[in-house]
Amino acid sequence: MEKKELLYEGxxxxxxxxxxxxxxxxxxxxxxxxxxxxxxxxxxxxxxLNCQISSELFELLEKNGIPTHFVKxxxxxxxxxxxxxxxxxxxxxxxIATGSLTKRLGIPEGKKLPFALVEFYYKNxxxxxxxxxxxxxxxxxxxxxxxxxxxxxxxxxxxxxILKSFFDKRDLILVDFKVEFGRDKEGKIILADEIxxxxxxxxxxxTGEKLDKDRFRQDLGNVKVAYEEVLRRxxx
Ligand code: UDP
Numbered sequence: 001m002e003k004k005e006l007l008y009e010g011x012x013x014x015x016x017x018x019x020x021x022x023x024x025x026x027x028x029x030x031x032x033x034x035x036x037x038x039x040x041x042x043x044x045x046x047x048x049l050n051c052q053i054s055s056e057l058f059e060l061l062e063k064n065g066i067p068t069h070f071v072k073x074x075x076x077x078x079x080x081x082x083x084x085x086x087x088x089x090x091x092x093x094x095x096i097a098t099g100s101l102t103k104r105l106g107i108p109e110g111k112k113l114p115f116a117l118v119e120f121y122y123k124n125x126x127x128x129x130x131x132x133x134x135x136x137x138x139x140x141x142x143x144x145x146x147x148x149x150x151x152x153x154x155x156x157x158x159x160x161x162i163l164k165s166f167f168d169k170r171d172l173i174l175v176d177f178k179v180e181f182g183r184d185k186e187g188k189i190i191l192a193d194e195i196x197x198x199x200x201x202x203x204x205x206x207t208g209e210k211l212d213k214d215r216f217r218q219d220l221g222n223v224k225v226a227y228e229e230v231l232r233r234x235x236x
Contacts, residue, residue: 001025001080011037012050012198021083022185028054028077032198034217036128041216041223048076049227050196055079056234057163057195064162066155068191069182084182084192088142090121090129091156094176095164098201101176104131116160118153123180151189152181159191167202170233172211175201197227 003025004017011033016025028047033040051073058070071080094117097107101117120137121129132140134149143149156179164174177200180193193199197212204211210218211226 001074003078012047012194018080023071024081024083025074026051026079026081026194028079028194032213032216032223034213036125039217043216043224043227045224046227049224049231050194050198051077051079053196053227053231053234054194056231058191060166061159061162061191061195066159066162066191067184067188069184081192082184082190084184084190086180086182086192087152087189088123089132089137089152090123090178090180091152092119092121092176092178093117093156093160094119095160096173096175096203098175100131116157118156120149120152121178148189155179155181155189155191163195163200167233168205170236171205172230172233173203173205175203177201197230202230 001023002019004019006014007017007024008015012029014027014029016027018025028051030042030044030047032043032046055070055073058068062068062070069081069084071082074080094101094113097111097113098109101107102109120132122132122140123129134146137143137149159179167174177195179191179195181189182192184190200212201214202211210220211230215221215223215226
């Protein structure tokens with residue numbers, strides 16, 4: 001498959017057209033951003049780590065019945081993906097309270113939630129990705145109907161069940177994560193974007209150490225070392 005012109009550049013990836021209309025190439029970047037991209041950083045090799053971690057996790061999810069846009073890994077930092085019509089909703093699933101949930105609602109940091117909480121955020125940089133409910137999503141025409149929103153929630157919960165148990169066996173607590181979905185050619189909802197320490201929070205089960213983008217957000221250092229450790233536990 002031949003890589004053609006740049007279609008879109010996001011904060012963590014560049015998306016390129018290919019000579020086949022059904023496929024795109026995602027190139028993972030070494031740049032790191034946080035807090036609405038007001039904080040910027042660079043970590044050489046981070047793109048390759050996220051590409052490999054995402055590839056492994058997409059394969060794991062596919063094996064467990066979750067449809068994804070993943071086709072294959074092409075190089076250290078490139079992935080062949082199916083073209084999808086992206087849904088402008090960030091689906092966040094939480095097992096433990098931290099981050100914006102703690103700030104917004106005062107739920108104590110580190111509190112185990114009684115069930116997996118699914119939230120929708122409107123993917124819109126100008127509006128700073130606000131939290132929305134189902135009715136907002138329908139009024140904004142982000143989803144076709146209530147059934148499509150239910151499908152996003154179902155997939156989010158299912159992905160959580162699969163990943164939580166996978167990481168638990170590797171002594172990592174899956175605290176929370178964000179996923180994005182698109183519609184394939186047939187209109188079927190498929191998991192897209194990436195699943196990596198940029199979009200998930202992982203805490204070491206024994207030490208509580210943070211092994212994700214919070215190391216960058218909170219200036220904890222050793223960002224790349226943490227991402228390497230997550231990859232090591234995935235492939236071991
Ligand atoms: N997240 C993400 N992209 C975003 C916002 C959040 O990948 O634009 C992920 C984040 O890494 C965490 C989860 O979604 O795993 C919940 O993030 P939260 O709402 O607590 O936001 P934050 O505290 O990072 O602002």
